[in-house]
Amino acid sequence: MPGWTWPGTTETLRAVALRAAKPLALVLVCVPFAWLAVDVALDRLGANPVEAVLHRTGDWALRLLLCTLAVTPLRRLTGWQWPARLRRILGLAAFAYAAAHAATWLLLDRGLVWEEVVADVLKRPYVTLGFSALVLLVPLALTSTRAMMRRLGRNWQRLHRLVYPAAVLAVLHFVWLAKAGRLEPLVYGTALAVLLLARVPTRLRRGATAAGA
Amino acid sequence: MARHRVPRIRSSEITPQAVWEGRREFLRLALGATAALAVPVAAGDVDATLATAFPGLVRTDLGAGLKPTAREVFTSYNNFVELGSGKEAPAENAHLLRLRPWAVRVDGECEAPGEIGIDDILGRFPQEERIYRFRCVEAWSAVVPWVGVPLRDFLARFKPTSKARYVAFQSVHDPKNLPGQRRPVLAWPYVEGLRIDEATHPLTLLATGCYGRPLPGQNGAPVRLVVPWKYGFKSAKSLVRISFVEQMPQTTWSKLQPDEYGFYANVNPSVDHPRWSQKRERRLGEGLLASRHPTAMYNGYETEVAGLYAGMDLARHY
Ligand code: HEM
Numbered sequence: 001m002p003g004w005t006w007p008g009t010t011e012t013l014r015a016v017a018l019r020a021a022k023p024l025a026l027v028l029v030c031v032p033f034a035w036l037a038v039d040v041a042l043d044r045l046g047a048n049p050v051e052a053v054l055h056r057t058g059d060w061a062l063r064l065l066l067c068t069l070a071v072t073p074l075r076r077l078t079g080w081q082w083p084a085r086l087r088r089i090l091g092l093a094a095f096a097y098a099a100a101h102a103a104t105w106l107l108l109d110r111g112l113v114w115e116e117v118v119a120d121v122l123k124r125p126y127v128t129l130g131f132s133a134l135v136l137l138v139p140l141a142l143t144s145t146r147a148m149m150r151r152l153g154r155n156w157q158r159l160h161r162l163v164y165p166a167a168v169l170a171v172l173h174f175v176w177l178a179k180a181g182r183l184e185p186l187v188y189g190t191a192l193a194v195l196l197l198a199r200v201p202t203r204l205r206r207g208a209t210a211a212g213a
Numbered sequence: 214m215a216r217h218r219v220p221r222i223r224s225s226e227i228t229p230q231a232v233w234e235g236r237r238e239f240l241r242l243a244l245g246a247t248a249a250l251a252v253p254v255a256a257g258d259v260d261a262t263l264a265t266a267f268p269g270l271v272r273t274d275l276g277a278g279l280k281p282t283a284r285e286v287f288t289s290y291n292n293f294v295e296l297g298s299g300k301e302a303p304a305e306n307a308h309l310l311r312l313r314p315w316a317v318r319v320d321g322e323c324e325a326p327g328e329i330g331i332d333d334i335l336g337r338f339p340q341e342e343r344i345y346r347f348r349c350v351e352a353w354s355a356v357v358p359w360v361g362v363p364l365r366d367f368l369a370r371f372k373p374t375s376k377a378r379y380v381a382f383q384s385v386h387d388p389k390n391l392p393g394q395r396r397p398v399l400a401w402p403y404v405e406g407l408r409i410d411e412a413t414h415p416l417t418l419l420a421t422g423c424y425g426r427p428l429p430g431q432n433g434a435p436v437r438l439v440v441p442w443k444y445g446f447k448s449a450k451s452l453v454r455i456s457f458v459e460q461m462p463q464t465t466w467s468k469l470q471p472d473e474y475g476f477y478a479n480v481n482p483s484v485d486h487p488r489w490s491q492k493r494e495r496r497l498g499e500g501l502l503a504s505r506h507p508t509a510m511y512n513g514y515e516t517e518v519a520g521l522y523a524g525m526d527l528a529r530h531y
Binding site: 040043045046047048049050051053108109111116119120124125126176177179180181182 | 286287289290294298300301353396398399469470488489490492493495497498500501502504505
């Protein structure tokens with residue numbers, strides 16, 4: 001499907017957007033981390049800094065994961081090409097925040113008390129859910145290079161469908177840990193539902209053509 | 214299966230001698246020697262705010278040796294849903310609490326029910342300072358120098374009858390001014406309760422201040438309950454009504470999530486919250502690299518209060 005075209009300088013604008021998108025996105029996904037680092041350095045994280053780091057890294061992991069999932073619907077909707085170029089950066093950034101989040105929990109919150117770590121992962125549903133989400137993201141991060149993409153061929157796409165259950169688990173993780181009355185889990189849950197449902201029509205159409213062929 | 218190792222005790226976790234000795238002092242106090250040990254603060258060693266806020270404040274040795282959490286910390290990280298969800302919202306919205314006029318109605322199974330204004334509470338009852346540990350059900354903790362009146366002295370004025378087996382505490386209800394009460398987050402107004410013997414235990418405090426100053430809104434101004442051996446949600450804030458009742462009161466959190474929040478809610482490291490462990494707690498204000506502290510049975514007040522629960526199955530009555 002062709003995108004709508006701008007008159008006049010369209011082609012150059014598009015070229016610039018395509019070229020600038022990646023470096024700009026790279027800078028943007030680092031901003032929350034830099035901001036957190038500044039807050040740590042200036043001791044601005046308040047009464048419970050470990051919790052603050054956990055919350056901020058967790059929030060950004062989930063937001064970036066949802067941004068990753070927004071790429072395809074956005075491209076279909078607008079015809080723009082540049083979002084597709086950002087998918088890898090967004091996905092890897094989501095993983096980086098999730099890994100930082102889990103490391104904060106392991107090192108600062110649990111202080112590497114392994115008995116507690118294991119018990120939490122096995123017994124506390126919200127930790128089990130977050131842990132499972134992270135485990136699903138690991139192979140995706142490891143196979144995110146172009147070389148891996150080429151090597152895995154069609155299986156690469158299959159493998160990367162793991163992003164859907166990972167996102168569902170991450171949202172459930174938030175729903176489960178949130179205290180009564182918090183609205184954010186609901187907001188993220190709705191956003192995820194919209195992003196998943198947006199894929200249904202294309203899937204159905206593709207299924208139909210496949211069956212007809 | 215996993216083998217269980219005995220957890221190593223780090224030196225930082227061992228209670229300093231001074232604290233331990235403070236606890237012995239404390240016990241003597243709790244056993245009734247309050248008047249003998251309490252020292253009226255001489256005008257010279259009180260700072261100006263303290264002197265004007267609580268003239269005649271009595272300093273006790275309760276909690277001597279405990280190092281209080283910084284005031285800015287304990288007044289900026291609060292659960293007070295009436296003033297908003299999240300830990301910072303209560304401090305931001307504290308100005309929305311209308312603190313004067315303020316009265317507490319005392320009613321129910323008593324011979325002398327009545328209403329008492331906050332300034333009468335401050336004027337008629339000698340205010341004393343006590344340093345208590347504070348443990349939230351969310352596994353964080355603090356050490357707080359409270360100012361207040363032993364609840365038993367306050368309650369005695371209203372002459373409870375033998376039918377008064379429980380005491381119910383009701384917090385402010387003002388949805389017009391309090392943003393959290395405009396959403397049905399909890400069933401408003403907030404209600405808490407104690408057994409009569411818990412309410413009249415010498416450690417139970419009706420607090421009017423902390424850190425030598427009147428309570429800030431976010432900490433439950435102008436008058437709140439403080440029950441140091443129970444999880445923080447039992448210590449209801451901004452009280453407007455205290456009722457002597459015969460039946461166990463239906464309390465807000467235990468009604469909403471009965472499997473997570475019980476009526477007793479005694480601090481107990483061996484009974485986990487369904488969603489997290491209660492074995493260790495994070496002390497507020499200790500920084501990013503500090504480790505958690507082991508949680509003590511009854512928040513460290515076991516000698517004083519264990520007798521209240523003799524013979525009870527604490528895993529069932531959590
Ligand atoms: C080993 C894996 C994980 C562990 C152990 C873990 C643990 C935690 C903990 C302890 C909290 C704070 C709970 C509280 O303060 O009550 C939290 C919050 C959160 N986590 Fe995770 N998590 C994991 C993986 C993830 C992943 C993969 C994501 C998203 C992609 C995620 C997103 C979040 C979010 C959004 C929050 C809530 C932050 C807030 O309250 O604002 N977590 N997690």
